[in-house]
Amino acid sequence: MKISICIPQYNRIAYLLRSLKQIENQNYKNIEVIISDDGSTDNTEETIKELQKDYKYSLVFHKNEKNLGYDRNYRKCIELASGDYCIVIGNDDTLYQPESIEFLVDFIKMNDYPELGFSNFVEDNNPGTIVQRASSNSVLGSGKYVALKNYSCFSFVGGLIYKKTAFDKYNTDKHDGSIFSQMYLGCLMVASGCRLFSISEPIVLKDLYMDGKFRHSYRDRIARKWKDFKIVDGGIPSIINVLISAFRDASVLDQAIIKKIFRRVYTITLPHWILDYKSNSAFPEAIGIIVGLNPFRNQNFFLLNFFSRAAIFCRYLFFSVIALVTPIALFKKYKNKMYKFFKR
Secondary structure, three states, rough: OOOEEEEEEEHHHHHHHHHHHOOOOOOOOOEEEEEOOOOOOOOHHHHHHHHHOOOOOEEEEEEEEOOHHHHHHHHHHHHOOOOOEEEOOOOOEEHHHHHHHHHHHHHHHHHHOOOOOOEEEEHHEEEEHHHOOOOEEEEEEHHHHHHHHHHHHHHOOEEEEEHHHHHHHOOOOOOOOOOOOOHHHHHHHHHHOOOOOEEEEEEEOOOOOOOOOOOOOHHOOOOOOHHHHOOOOOOOHHHHHHHHHHHHHOOOHHHHHHHHHHHHHHHHHHHHHHHHHHHHHOOHHHHHHHHOHHHHOHHHHHHOHHHHHHHHHHHHHHHHHHHHOOHHHHHHHHHHHHHHHHHH
């Protein structure tokens, strides 16, 4: 079985070089590495072409004639692949252990070649802790409720795994520009009958540490002082939009699904970000996202009937208050258990 490691690239060549060096530690032989460069302005092209001469694996480099944006370049790196399966990582991520791909291949073979999956990961600044989006090594199934239960697992691209023939069947530019095209694609595939699997072993090392620092993150931009207060939405309305679109395109959208989407957003996603901002001393940002995610600001909210809208609005108020009054120490101690409980 051939595995393609697909990397959407834009600048940050130092991170990419460290990633590629660690990928060479893999003990699985049948690997190709695909780099789709979205018009980098640094020396990515020259550096990779020089590296191709001696690299352990087949190293495919493609540079887009113009900057296509994140979503299109994400899909492009998978389109370029010739492997049976593709695993996507960011250009500041890499593979975690030398046996990571070998483990993945063994799992795929033992489970009758499922079409789509995701893995856990470890952050480079916290190497002893596995970030859990997968609770088991298993095939989770297919259908609209499996897709809905696991849609958040598609938000981080590192460690998303596609059977190439399945990706080619469902690949579309419909939500390019949303920054959540991979979430749309994943939900569309699973809701349409593709089997979703999860890998609890960490496959990816996320957010590489370079030169004594990490790349800039959202934490560098959030409002910690009231003078910086602003109304924000965290891209969550876009998530709601791509989810509804995916279920509609899979011909499974109904009132129950729309209500469940909003329930999950206001039960899990919104409280998570409120608590996350609080834990980063950004209380003004927490208030900003509460205001920004008032459900009446979202046009998709009006797809629900009156009684469902009333129930969702009450949920929005209740969980906003709960998140605001929850002590941060309690959140950090029990957050994984809480996520597992609400994700059931």
